[in-house]
Amino acid sequence: MTNKTFAIIGAGLAGLSCAVRLTELGHHVELFEKSRGAAGRMSTKRGEGWAADHGAQYFTARDPLFIEQVKKWLANQAVALWTPEIKVFEANQWTTFQSQDLRYVGTPAMNTPAKQLANGLLLHTSQTIDALSHKDSQWFLQSAEAGAIAQGFDALILAIPGPQALALAQHLDPDIKTIAGQSNMKGCWTLMARFQHKPTVSFEAAFVNQEIISWVARNSSKPQRTGQESWTIQANPLWSQEFIELSKEDVADQLLACAKKLGLDCTGAEISMHRWRYASGSTTATLGFYSNPALHLGMCGDWLNGGRVEGAWLSGYHLANQFAE
Numbered sequence: 339m340t341n342k343t344f345a346i347i348g349a350g351l352a353g354l355s356c357a358v359r360l361t362e363l364g365h366h367v368e369l370f371e372k373s374r375g376a377a378g379r380m381s382t383k384r385g386e387g388w389a390a391d392h393g394a395q396y397f398t399a400r401d402p403l404f405i406e407q408v409k410k411w412l413a414n415q416a417v418a419l420w421t422p423e424i425k426v427f428e429a430n431q432w433t434t435f436q437s438q439d440l441r442y443v444g445t446p447a448m449n450t451p452a453k454q455l456a457n458g459l460l461l462h463t464s465q466t467i468d469a470l471s472h473k474d475s476q477w478f479l480q481s482a483e484a485g486a487i488a489q490g491f492d493a494l495i496l497a498i499p500g501p502q503a504l505a506l507a508q509h510l511d512p513d514i515k516t517i518a519g520q521s522n523m524k525g526c527w528t529l530m531a532r533f534q535h536k537p538t539v540s541f542e543a544a545f546v547n548q549e550i551i552s553w554v555a556r557n558s559s560k561p562q563r564t565g566q567e568s569w570t571i572q573a574n575p576l577w578s579q580e581f582i583e584l585s586k587e588d589v590a591d592q593l594l595a596c597a598k599k600l601g602l603d604c605t606g607a608e609i610s611m612h613r614w615r616y617a618s619g620s621t622t623a624t625l626g627f628y629s630n631p632a633l634h635l636g637m638c639g640d641w642l643n644g645g646r647v648e649g650a651w652l653s654g655y656h657l658a659n660q661f662a663e
């Protein structure tokens with residue numbers, strides 16, 4: 339395929355890496371994103387005088403292709419290494435976490451790498467695509483905000499979580515119904531706490547096992563963070579999924595009680611909550627991406643490639659190359 343027009347739904351890391359690669363290969367690409375900006379689950383919540391990474395907390399890079407991308411981000415100061423003091427809490431015991439992994443974070447916020455990828459791309463924000471159709475070899479989109487989009491596209495890529503791809507496109511291709519139907523994604527309740535002073539605890543980040551909290555991190559320990567002292571607390575996936583419909587207040591009460599048990603007393607802190615409906619999880623068979631050459635239809639995303647930031651970027655990149663072939 340050369341000189342084709344592509345519509346990509348979703349401007350998370352998978353959709354963005356796919357768009358960048360397709361553009362490099364000479365195609366015309368337009369991204370449709372329901373939020374106000376790019377980044378998806380690699381995003382940053384902002385308030386007056388504070389910001390917190392409330393989705394992905396850091397990422398690692400193992401694949402040579404992704405390592406090259408990370409080097410570009412490092413050169414552009416979009417990411418930096420994060421070297422927190424990490425502890426593990428399990429069975430009421432604290433231990434120090436030992437690992438050789440290099441942990442990267444976006445700078446000055448987690449969404450910066452995504453924003454750099456989006457630079458120069460045609461990105462339509464605040465466009466929730468809610469219907470798709472295929473007519474005379476062209477794909478047509480409809481958005482909740484703008485109605486039917488007049489322009490047709492030669493190819494369509496769904497770069498959205500599996501359950502959302504299932505809802506939007508299962509009627510178009512039986513394989514999408516099967517594959518997206520297996521995307522066993524779980525939610526994540528996230529609590530962000532702002533303090534007047536740095537709390538006295540012996541860690542900057544912690545993996546927590548066998549509690550309703552699974553991760554705690556001091557945002558303010560990440561490079562180039564300014565503003566109020568801020569911490570992010572994430573509930574474990576199974577608990578989050580079970581209680582995903584609970585009110586924010588009830589969830590906050592339970593997470594704050596657990597945080598106190600961990601030694602992070604949030605009394606007096608300002609609290610915000612975020613409910614991620616589709617935070618983590620992937621298909622059991624790691625497909626990497628999905629493409630239907632007959633329909634010029636594809637899917638990419640972390641959930642097709644083992645979850646996580648690196649998997650998302652690689653999924654989009656490889657799908658773009660597959661279309662080129």
Ligand SMILES: Cc1cc2nc3c(=O)[nH]c(=O)nc-3n(C[C@H](O)[C@H](O)[C@H](O)COP(=O)(O)OP(=O)(O)OC[C@H]3O[C@@H](n4cnc5c(N)ncnc54)[C@H](O)[C@@H]3O)c2cc1C
Binds near residue numbers: 372394396502641645
């Ligand atoms: C709480 C949490 C913690 C995490 N921690 C880590 C971590 O520490 N390390 C790590 O590597 N990974 C982590 N992850 C996972 C990581 O964030 C993801 O793997 C990665 O960001 C997924 O990218 P993606 O492009 O596949 O999907 P997404 O980022 O979900 O992008 C999909 C995009 O599609 C948009 N969209 C959905 N439906 C529509 C529609 N109908 N129309 C238009 N747009 C639509 C969404 O708004 C979104 O922007 C975490 C995720 C969460 C939620």
